[in-house]
Amino acid sequence: MRISIENFTKSFGDTTVIEDMSLEIGDGEMLALLGPSGCGKSTTLFAICGIHRMNAGRLMFGDTDVTEVSSQKRNVGVVFQNYALYPHMNVYENIAFPLKVRKESKAEVDRKVQEIAGLVHIGELLQRRPMQLSGGQQQRVALARALIRKPDILLLDEPLANLDAKLRLEMRSEIRRIQLATGITAVLVTHDQVEAMSMCDRIALMDKGQIVQLSTPKDMYENPSSDFVAGFLGNPPIAFLDGTVADGEFRLANSQVTLPVPSGIEIPGEGAPMRFGVRPEFFQPGNPLKVPGKVSFVETQGREELYDVMLENGAVLRSIQSQNAGFRLGQEVSWGIEQDRVLAFGPDGNRL
Amino acid sequence: MTSSNFRSWPLYLILTVISMPLVIMYVYLFVDTVTDTTAGSLIPDRFTLHHWRFLWEEPETGRVSIWTVTLNTFIFATCTTLINVSASVTAGYALSRLNLPFKRFFLGGILTLHAFPTITLIISIFLILQMIGLYNTLIGVILVKAALELPLGIWIMKGFFDNVPWEIEMAGLQDGASRFTVWWKLVLPQVQPGVAALSVFVFLSAWSEFILPQVLAPSGSAQVLSTYLSNLIFDDMKPDFNMFKSVGVFYALPVIIIYLIFNKQLMNIYGGGTKG
Ligand SMILES: Nc1ncnc2c1ncn2[C@@H]1O[C@H](COP(=O)(O)OP(=O)(O)OP(=O)(O)O)[C@@H](O)[C@H]1O
Numbered sequence: 001m002r003i004s005i006e007n008f009t010k011s012f013g014d015t016t017v018i019e020d021m022s023l024e025i026g027d028g029e030m031l032a033l034l035g036p037s038g039c040g041k042s043t044t045l046f047a048i049c050g051i052h053r054m055n056a057g058r059l060m061f062g063d064t065d066v067t068e069v070s071s072q073k074r075n076v077g078v079v080f081q082n083y084a085l086y087p088h089m090n091v092y093e094n095i096a097f098p099l100k101v102r103k104e105s106k107a108e109v110d111r112k113v114q115e116i117a118g119l120v121h122i123g124e125l126l127q128r129r130p131m132q133l134s135g136g137q138q139q140r141v142a143l144a145r146a147l148i149r150k151p152d153i154l155l156l157d158e159p160l161a162n163l164d165a166k167l168r169l170e171m172r173s174e175i176r177r178i179q180l181a182t183g184i185t186a187v188l189v190t191h192d193q194v195e196a197m198s199m200c201d202r203i204a205l206m207d208k209g210q211i212v213q214l215s216t217p218k219d220m221y222e223n224p225s226s227d228f229v230a231g232f233l234g235n236p237p238i239a240f241l242d243g244t245v246a247d248g249e250f251r252l253a254n255s256q257v258t259l260p261v262p263s264g265i266e267i268p269g270e271g272a273p274m275r276f277g278v279r280p281e282f283f284q285p286g287n288p289l290k291v292p293g294k295v296s297f298v299e300t301q302g303r304e305e306l307y308d309v310m311l312e313n314g315a316v317l318r319s320i321q322s323q324n325a326g327f328r329l330g331q332e333v334s335w336g337i338e339q340d341r342v343l344a345f346g347p348d349g350n351r352l
Numbered sequence: 353m354t355s356s357n358f359r360s361w362p363l364y365l366i367l368t369v370i371s372m373p374l375v376i377m378y379v380y381l382f383v384d385t386v387t388d389t390t391a392g393s394l395i396p397d398r399f400t401l402h403h404w405r406f407l408w409e410e411p412e413t414g415r416v417s418i419w420t421v422t423l424n425t426f427i428f429a430t431c432t433t434l435i436n437v438s439a440s441v442t443a444g445y446a447l448s449r450l451n452l453p454f455k456r457f458f459l460g461g462i463l464t465l466h467a468f469p470t471i472t473l474i475i476s477i478f479l480i481l482q483m484i485g486l487y488n489t490l491i492g493v494i495l496v497k498a499a500l501e502l503p504l505g506i507w508i509m510k511g512f513f514d515n516v517p518w519e520i521e522m523a524g525l526q527d528g529a530s531r532f533t534v535w536w537k538l539v540l541p542q543v544q545p546g547v548a549a550l551s552v553f554v555f556l557s558a559w560s561e562f563i564l565p566q567v568l569a570p571s572g573s574a575q576v577l578s579t580y581l582s583n584l585i586f587d588d589m590k591p592d593f594n595m596f597k598s599v600g601v602f603y604a605l606p607v608i609i610i611y612l613i614f615n616k617q618l619m620n621i622y623g624g625g626t627k628g
């Protein structure tokens with residue numbers, strides 16, 4: 001079901017957390033709300049499910065205005081960060097609770113629980129208590145409970161934050177699989193860009209209660225609208241070079257090194273500050289546009305190696321290369337930047 | 353508790369020596385109720401059930417049967433517990449979770465009342481009960497006792513409710529349950545150790561209450577065991593100390609049993625945790 005948030009404002013007491021936010025989520029889409037801690041992701045999520053009342057604005061599910069509808073009647077499934085399983089009930093009772101509340105018949109409840117348990121692969125765990133489950137299993141139970149009454153919308157608040165790295169990887173694809181299998185409209189809150197990029201159709205990147213950019217993961221990665229977005233996406237992160245415009249080129253701060261500006265952008269006036277963003281994969285030994293520097297940090301990541309190269313003015317560029325390139329710490333190198341992939345940002349941080 | 357580099361027997365020895373007089377007193381108390389001792393001797397020499405005759409003999413005229421009194425005490429303690437616990441779980445929840453007006457005032461008030469020496473209120477309570485006609489009735493004492501224990505109960509239950517993750521409630525609402533269902537089916541089971549502990553605590557406190565029944569329901573059909581016991585020693589022309597002790601043991605027995613069964617739950621009151 002389509003969700004549209006129109007001019008949503010939320011404040012707690014005197015502090016306004018979200019101001020005039022608008023967001024449209026398509027039917028069957030999985031959208032990520034991504035952003036740093038405290039930017040208002042959970043607040044937005046809780047407004048969608050009705051836990052928080054909106055101070056201003058309108059919320060539509062499909063063609064229905066649900067702004068004033070209570071949580072119970074919104075038919076939204078929520079998975080909370082700590083799963084919020086009911087500790088005194090076993091897995092079966094946990095999953096069946098939403099149906100019991102609706103007084104469905106025993107046979108019906110049983111059939112649905114078995115069905116959903118099959119979908120999330122917890123068929124053998126039904127008699128256990130939540131305490132006797134691993135994090136990943138609890139996660140699956142929480143998902144099953146959220147999905148059992150066939151909600152129109154599924155909301156996930158940092159569903160993977162409490163899992164270890166390997167489980168996180170597994171549950172990432174699991175949640176996506178289940179979302180696709182049910183065709184449900186889903187909103188995922190996360191501060192992990194990898195999660196957002198790998199699981200969702202679109203990402204809404206938030207900062208200080210505002211949506212800074214809304215686009216597909218690939219587009220957001222390649223065409224960030226600001227240096228904040230560019231810095232938020234990508235692991236290892238993008239490296240920034242600060243400098244100024246000089247003779248239509250980019251001159252590094254405190255240095256005579258100049259770099260050509262990528263084609264097709266509007267160059268600010270002479271002397272104006274400018275920022276270059278270079279992703280690690282576009283700073284490689286083979287590229288033609290060389291910048292000299294010294295290897296200041298080496299990190300082996302298994303398949304790849306990550307190098308930090310300190311330029312003569314103290315700025316740092318990052319490079320990620322396949323294993324066994326064999327560069328050592330302190331070595332003088334002269335690697336090149338892929339000119340067309342450089343991201344240029346103006347003085348206000350916006351993309352040029 | 354016991355680690356290999358810590359020898360526990362000296363500690364046990366010291367504890368044993370210190371608690372010896374207490375233990376001897378208790379042993380004597382019990383032994384005296386079933387024996388007779390020749391005057392001047394310390395060692396009892398005859399077994400007898402004579403001191404326990406109050407259990408089966410018809411009471412003297414003007415006296416109430418011990419069983420009536422026991423039933424009274426039981427009703428008194430049970431009703432006090434029921435009233436107190438049901439008020440505490442609802443009030444505690446409200447203070448912990450709901451957005452009440454004057455919440456800080458209520459919380460402060462409860463703490464103050466808890467610290468308040470209730471004995472200073474007894475005269476006014478006495479007058480009020482007499483005015484509304486509940487003087488010398490069981491209902492009157494029950495209401496007063498339940499009310500006086502309320503600040504503690506509310507405070508303890510609030511502590512337990514504070515420890516329940518609010519996500520559980522939110523999840524419940526999201527699952528379509530009403531606020532009441534959420535409270536009854538999801539929240540209350542989480543604080544069940546608190547409810548158990550508070551129930552035992554209030555029951556025992558009511559069972560051993562003396563001042564209130566003594567002042568507010570001193571005689572006749574509303575008597576409880578504590579007042580019966582004190583009447584026994586004050587009224588009689590020739591006090592029978594061994595019978596007094598027997599009634600005392602009879603009176604203390606339920607307390608001891610309850611303590612033995614529920615001591616784990618009682619610990620919870622001080623832990624305040626959700627583990628149980
Ligand atoms: N009940 C509340 N009362 C007052 N302020 C609140 C309340 N809930 C959230 N806030 C404030 O609103 C802001 C946004 O909170 P929110 O929980 O939405 O952040 P978030 O993006 O989910 O962060 P995180 O990633 O840490 O969960 C924060 O600054 C927070 O302090």
Ligand SMILES: [Mg+2]
Nearest residue numbers: 041042043157
């Ligand atoms: Mg959050």
